[in-house]
Amino acid sequence: MGRYLLRRLLQLVPVFIGTTFLIYWLVWAVPGDPFAGKCGERRCPDQYIAFMTEKYHLDQNVFVQYGNYMKNLLQGDFGQTFSQRDIGDIIATAYPNTLKLALVALAIEAVIGLGAGVLTGLRRNGFLDNLVLVSTLFLIALPVFVVGFVLQWLLGVQWGLVKPTVSSEMRWSELIVPGFVLGSASVAYIARVARTSIAENRRADYVRTAIAKGLPMRRVVGVHLLRNSLIPVVTLLGTDLGALMGGAIVTEGIFGINGIGRAVYRAIVTKESATVVGIVVVLVLVYLVMNLLVDLLYAALDPRIRYE
């Protein structure tokens, strides 16, 4: 177990360097001079451009820039945006917000998705099964921004049940609607994967044995069937946390949440490689760690899986 963990952690290093350089280089290669549009319909004074170019070492080539960036990063300095704000501060404020939102979304999709999956998996081809099938298809087909705008307009503006946007305090209760919007497509996938998995294992030998032993149905489903059917669902949920955080840009925009999606979008538009990489670095870490956690969870769920 310990060696396995160490090996996995060491694997993170090349992945980390590769992704950060790729992203740094990609943003650098986006066409457009960062100061061309900064002064509106008037050319920025050369004096201003010279000042900024020198301050941010923009006259160096991309390798030197990346090298400088990594050197500072390893010392814990994320650098500054072109608006002279510390990127570390931006990350420190934006990340908890997005994480909160993603966790709410994850909880919603786990509860609704798993519940619907178990119910339909046990009673296949019934009315409920068809209802879930149709409604999940509907959710998958609807783009996030449609769900977002419709719910915001109905619940926030028309009926006045909730505030249309999330306040700066980011209360958990305010995040329910955005969380649902963000998780809506995944709810559908979770429900379907859980349904198939349950339905499949339902016919497995160990389930038949458990029933034959005379165990109560609740125990058969709750312990034997569910635990073994959770593996694909956990994989989905685990990787989804990363996807939810990275994909929150639309939801964050609609509900005015100050998260990493907005920050990354703004940074790409203004060609701030340092900001994009800073945020993505943390996102990459989230992905890698979540993947590792998922793998470790397998062992907990299925005693046959052991890591050496």
Add this chain to the structure above:
Amino acid sequence: MRVSKRATSAIALSAAAALVASGCSSGDGDGDAAASKDGSISVHGVQPENPLVPSNTTETGGGKVIDWLFTGLVEYPNDGGAPRNALAESINTTDSKVFTIKIKAGTKFHDGTEVKAKNFVDAWNWAAYSPNGAQNGSFFSDIAGFDKTYTTDPDGADGPQKAPTPSTDKLSGLKVIDDQTFEVTLAAPTAVFPTKLGYSAFMPLPDAFFAQKPEEFGKKPIGNGPVKFVSWEDNVLIKLTRFDDYNLRDKMKVKDVDVKLYQDETAAYADLLSNNLDFMEVVPTSALAGDKWKTDLGDRGRSTVTPSTALIAFPTYDKRFQNPKLRRAVSLSINRQEISDKIFFGTRKPADSWANPLTPGAKPGNCTACKFDPTTAKQLLTEAGGFTGEMVFYYNSDSSHKEWMDAVAQQVKTNLGINARAEGVPTFAVFRQGINAHQMKGPYRAAWQQDYPDVENWVNPLYVTGGSSNDGLYSNPEVDALAKQASGAPSLEASHEAFSKAVEKVDQDVPSIPIYFYGQQSGHSEKIKKLELNNVGELDITSVEL
């Protein structure tokens, strides 16, 4: 100028609203003084692009907050009229070259220090010293000694050479006489100079500014205006509160102002509709279609005009666009009324003058090339020898410009028989890069909002050789001479008169073609009982009553 991403995108003005001054008050009469006294409001804002230093702010996100935090020597009345003294007691000159400026005694910065003459002189010297890299540095070019403090890079910012370090960091034309008086000597007579003094680049800075890094100051700015800075949470909120020691004309009636920083206009609009936001300067484009905003907001909505114009500029450095007859032909072939009616639902006004008619000194209707006259246009095109090849009209496709640019190209195609089309450049930055580098292959979209209310601001930057926004490299010695004479006129009246002559020459050459005048639709919550907009359509924060 300050460029709003919105102003360059889609702002519309209601045809229903008469084209009168922009500062009419709204709401149902006077507010409740008691409710206002301790009341707070939240207004729509966007994250400022730079730390809040007046001479380094050129965009509306930060500019709006700067305007509220600082009071300058002069102020521009909300009705768009001539500027009047604010912090200045008097601004005297006999020759428009040497100005003696006396400031009111006993006004304070938000940190409690007194506003003195040297606060102006120090602030201006800082901005005019080129190594400080202030975006508004060139605003001080009128002042004597500017060429010594502001050096240019001999081969441009991209070249290998660096600009030489200036020989001094003090403008020789600025002299402190006593605590309340200073003298400004200009390099040449400039009648419009006192008008410029209300622009944010000319604000005073407290001594505290010079004791720290500018960006540190800009994160917690100390101004001298009716509201003071409390806190700034990036991308979320800027908190401001009434400055109780303020003793000039425009005192705050409400206490707290929260500037909520939105990324998405529709989120702000949803907040506005449900009274979760108290003021939004420009409702989103999506709410304009079919007058949706009117149904949504009812008497909480209001329509005003702003002194901004949308233009199409010609790259006169391209041989194909050097014939004035061709340029006039293109201009005459565009039916501006139809664009205004069909594309903007009648919410923008077709342009018929070179300077926006809301600007003091501007002559309405002086653009003879702005008529719709396809017959003359065809004739002129023939005289110009026709146009071979494709005429591509460029715009930035990250804002809502496609519809009207397509319409322009289509009209040129239909009415002149030129093979014309419109093409979008992905982002504003890439678009401006091409324009700055003088590499545009066809006419392109532009917009202009005045920095300060005077016709001078619509001629010198745009049509004089070497003007700061003369991106098409238009050059006519006659226009230059007339504009120079107008700028140096002994009085504003004489200056305006002379500028109208320069504009007549511009009208003959058609270096760019005005298309429409901007306007804006704003909305406020039920809480606000009274408010006014300033001369450029921003909220006059001091007028708000609850």
